[in-house]
Amino acid sequence: MSKPVIAIIGGTGQEGTGLALRWAHAGYQVIIGSRQAERAEATAAELNEILDTDTINGLENSQAAAQAEICVLTVVSKVHASAVESLKDALQGKLVVDATARVIFPQAAPPGPPSAGRIAQDILGEGATVVTAFQNVPAKALRENLGQLVQSDVLICGDEMEAVERVIALTEDAGMRGLYAGGLDNGYVVEGITALLITMNKHYKGHGTVQIAGLKQ
Template structure:
């Protein structure tokens, strides 16, 4: 399995890449600028002590992978998806983006489609299996490879098989996945990010997360 992370040079991408690479998954960091992707990949490989991660421009990264994750800021969500649309057909796309209000990141500013996940599905078409995941995981915690992350990961999307595949990828990172159902739940999953940001600010922490209780 090859996983690419579009916008992987930002906050969440590097930690996701390193955790998947340590689990034995081939990872490609994507960026609008190939040089930036190659540079970040080299830095992460040096930190890992092995050449496990490659860097490419976003379209080439999407074309070369089996599963694509997108971690760009929401302002770049639609243009990035448009740039890789032809390269993700028939694949799973993990949407990590959150439509936060740029004027107040403790609030949401949902797109017309209802959520980033639903926007991606509408833009890419039915041949792409869009799954929401990792929105509620701290980027700071992702980079702390020396310990497991103390939070669950809500996973939602319209294709059950795609959700199960993404849940397996969550487990490889050392976290517990929770099947959160169909994509109409994505606004709730994405909205929890704004709640967590507010908790971080009020409690002067960086890594608050969620835990689902009462499940078998």
């Protein structure tokens, strides 16, 4: 089966470019989305240069979404809801993968419910399917050692198992183990783990990630 086209909304940033590199390296057609087409094109050109390819394109966010089957949300967390609202029409019919971790600064506190994914699903309605993933994966780890495994599990939350399974497959193609972690409402707990990791990485001066032990595959 041919691979789906992936649009990365807010794909000019740290997390979006990291994911774009991983999927483009794995043979996916990736479209970088931005509020400004020129910025998207410039980022796509930079990433193509890193990979020595020309398969990554750049478009304004709604145009990027229109051309993709899967749309990954990596806008800055404080604009998450307004960005989803502004792209409501463009995201209809899409599998939306929401990587938003709404860590509250300066204390790096976890957010409360509802999850970013639930907020997005409520805005988009039944016309789109939202799954949350990648909130705990540091952008730096995605950009390093392309083609090798990332030392991080990805906790994936969604209400539709078929959509969750698709995101698990996407995660594996990006070099990480994807694990089902319950319904969309569980996503705020995963966002909160990012807050813990930021606190722990500061305290222990490291780059800790999430790895779950003891599961049977």
